[in-house]
Amino acid sequence: MDLNYKILIKISSLILAVTGISMIPSIICAAVYGETTCLKAFAFFFVLFTAAGFLIYKAVPARYSHISARDGFLIVAACWIVSCLFGAFPYMFSGEGFTFAQSVFESTAGFTTTGATSVSGFLGPKSLILFKAVAHWLGGMGILILAVSILPALGIGGQNIAKAETPAPKVDKLSNRISDSARILYIMYLMLSLIEFILLMFNRKITVFDALVNTLSTISTSGIITHEAGLAFYESFYVEMVITVFTIFASINFNLYYFLLNRRIKEFFGNTELRAFLGIVGVVTVIITVNLWINGIYGGLFSSLRYAFIQVVSFISTSGFTFTNFMTWPVLSKLLLFMLMFIGGCAASTGGGIKVIRIVVMMKLIFRGFKRRIHPRSVVAVKIGGKAVSGPMVSQISTFILVYSLIYIVSCIILSLNNLDFETTLTTAAGIMSNSGIGMGMFGIEGNLSMFNSGSQLFMSLLMLIGRLELFTLLFLFVPSFWNPNRQKN
Numbered sequence: 146m147d148l149n150y151k152i153l154i155k156i157s158s159l160i161l162a163v164t165g166i167s168m169i170p171s172i173i174c175a176a177v178y179g180e181t182t183c184l185k186a187f188a189f190f191f192v193l194f195t196a197a198g199f200l201i202y203k204a205v206p207a208r209y210s211h212i213s214a215r216d217g218f219l220i221v222a223a224c225w226i227v228s229c230l231f232g233a234f235p236y237m238f239s240g241e242g243f244t245f246a247q248s249v250f251e252s253t254a255g256f257t258t259t260g261a262t263s264v265s266g267f268l269g270p271k272s273l274i275l276f277k278a279v280a281h282w283l284g285g286m287g288i289l290i291l292a293v294s295i296l297p298a299l300g301i302g303g304q305n306i307a308k309a310e311t312p313a314p315k316v317d318k319l320s321n322r323i324s325d326s327a328r329i330l331y332i333m334y335l336m337l338s339l340i341e342f343i344l345l346m347f348n349r350k351i352t353v354f355d356a357l358v359n360t361l362s363t364i365s366t367s368g369i370i371t372h373e374a375g376l377a378f379y380e381s382f383y384v385e386m387v388i389t390v391f392t393i394f395a396s397i398n399f400n401l402y403y404f405l406l407n408r409r410i411k412e413f414f415g416n417t418e419l420r421a422f423l424g425i426v427g428v429v430t431v432i433i434t435v436n437l438w439i440n441g442i443y444g445g446l447f448s449s450l451r452y453a454f455i456q457v458v459s460f461i462s463t464s465g466f467t468f469t470n471f472m473t474w475p476v477l478s479k480l481l482l483f484m485l486m487f488i489g490g491c492a493a494s495t496g497g498g499i500k501v502i503r504i505v506v507m508m509k510l511i512f513r514g515f516k517r518r519i520h521p522r523s524v525v526a527v528k529i530g531g532k533a534v535s536g537p538m539v540s541q542i543s544t545f546i547l548v549y550s551l552i553y554i555v556s557c558i559i560l561s562l563n564n565l566d567f568e569t570t571l572t573t574a575a576g577i578m579s580n581s582g583i584g585m586g587m588f589g590i591e592g593n594l595s596m597f598n599s600g601s602q603l604f605m606s607l608l609m610l611i612g613r614l615e616l617f618t619l620l621f622l623f624v625p626s627f628w629n630p631n632r633q634k635n
Contacts (some may be wrong), residue, residue, distance in 0.1 A: 148216055148628075151205055152220070153219055153220055155201075155202055157220075157223050157227050158199075158200075158202040158205070159202050160224045161194050161197060161201070161227055161231055162194065162195050162198025162199050162202065163198070164227070165196075165197075167280065168187045168191040170275055171183070171276040172184060172191060174272040174275045175187060178272065180272050182238075183235070183270050186234075190231075190234050218617075218627070219622070222614065222618055225610055226610070228256045228280075229252050229256050229610065230249065230252070232276075232280060233248035233253075236251050241264075241270070241273070244599060245599075246600075246603050246606075247263045247602060249603060249606050250263040250602045251263060254606075254609060255280030255367075256281075256283065256287075257609040257612070257613040258284045258366055258495060259497075259577065259581070259582040260592060261465075261582035261583070261594055262592055262594065264593075265593055274369065274371060275357070277369060278362055279361060281361055281365040281367035281369060282338070282361040282364065282365050284367075284613075286330070329403065333406075334364065337364055337391065337394055337395070338360055338361070338364045341364065341387065342356055342357065344387050347383075348379065350379050350380070355371055359376075360391075363388050363392055363466075364394075365395070366396060366463055366496050366497070367464060368467075375466070375467035376466055376468050377467075377469065382451070385451075388466060389454070389458050389459075389466075392459065392462045392466070393458055393462065395494060396462040396495070397419060398416070398418060398419065398492055398494055399493050401416055401419060417505060418491050418492065418502040418529075421501050421502075421505050425501070429485065430450070432481060433456075433474075433482075434449045434450045434453040435449075436474075436477050436478045437453055437474065440475050452468060452471075455468045456471055456482065457482070460483075461485040461490065461496075462489075462490050462496050463497035463579050463580050463581035464581070467583070472585060472589065479585060486575050486576060487575060487579060488500075488501060488504055489501070497581060497612060498579045502529070503546060506529065506538075506542050513525045513526075513527055545617075548616055552578065552611065552616065553574055553575065556577070556604075556608055559604055562601070563596070563597050563601055565586070565587060566586055566587065568586035569584070569585070569587040569588055570586075572584035573586075573588050573605075574608075576592075577605045577608050577612070578609075578611070
């Protein structure tokens with residue numbers, strides 16, 4: 146069956162218009178703060194992208210009744226590529242000296258909720274920071290719709306794994322019924338954003354701009370920095386806790402909030418993935434707390450617990466917020482943080498990484514292997530929430546983790562061509578692929594990747610997309626049989 150290119154063009158044009166509309170807050174911000182060059186750039190591309198997007202959308206007739214899985218993969222990939230590429234133009238014409246590679250990197254880091262930067266010491270103009278924060282928020286919302294409504298329809302995605310435990314509204318195919326799921330997600334997403342914004346405004350040191358940017362980056366688990374000192378700038382335990390708690394909220398499967406809305410409290414807290422996620426956070430926090438306390442990093446036990454908890458949440462959620470200089474921490478603590486980046490948040494959340502549900506299934510699969518070695522004739526099923534996980538699903542999870550590991554190794558090799566130190570190379574690949582936007586070594590707590598050349602920055606942009614789109618959504622585009630299924634080889 147031929148690809149439905151008309152629907153591809155139609156939806157991509159709509160995404161182009163949305164990219165243009167997303168510049169409105171930055172136009173207002175640039176006008177308020179007198180950022181003339183940025184104002185002109187945002188105003189011009191707002192008009193151009195919005196007008197072009199809607200005109201193409203109206204001009205192209207398309208049929209919606211025959212959308213295949215191949216169409217779905219291409220549409221999803223195209224939407225992110227369009228937003229990332231066209232979102233780069235305001236950076237290039239901002240007057241701040243962004244190269245093409247840097248502009249693409251900044252835009253991709255925005256829409257993929259990675260939060261890293263390719264420019265050394267860059268914190269302004271405010272309109273560009275806000276544009277990136279808005280991109281984070283839109284990307285976080287987009288990945289939720291992708292994870293809950295689209296990827297399960299295509300037979301991939303972490304949400305498919307836990308569907309027996311999360312019977313929340315979802316669609317079975319790509320159609321206009323996606324609005325049913327999207328509407329509920331938007332309400333929850335907006336409510337969490339609004340509540341956090343209000344709570345942050347209770348702190349007198351936080352401006353409206355800072356509260357807005359921090360809220361947008363928290364709910365999207367992107368962790369953008371508005372001050373060189375990070376969140377330590379506010380010198381407020383209250384601010385740290387608000388952001389940390391809402392980061393946890395954003396890292397939880399949003400389908401579970403459907404249980405809360407329907408007062409199904411027992412099912413919410415009984416969810417296997419949620420309990421595993423909170424368990425990992427708790428155990429690792431205790432270990433790092435003791436490690437910091439013994440080594441006298443912060444002196445007291447409470448301070449050690451405080452910074453251990455908020456930094457653990459930052460890494461496992463892949464938000465990448467910096468609360469303290471973790472580069473001074475003992476090796477054990479840094480190693481555990483490094484491992485948390487790979488785990489990531491829950492399925493159908495704004496968090497990146499492999500996803501907790503996949504880790505749970507793989508651990509159960511490993512233990513099953515041990516049992517079958519001891520008792521070869523036994524039949525041991527891998528169960529989640531009391532229900533057996535199907536063989537094909539277990540195979541999909543194994544394949545995902547294998548491919549994820551291979552891509553990570555290849556990424557480390559490619560990035561090593563920059564001849565940077567071992568720690569920087571390994572943690573950069575992990576931080577970019579997991580969409581955490583944080584690392585160690587020269588990457589540091591600022592999330593600065595200016596030491597990499599233009600080619601590496603473009604490669605990392607691709608890597609961010611691959612990590613954000615659950616690997617296969619984008620990798621399938623590089624398979625020849627995807628474009629011509631009639632030429633499949635045995």
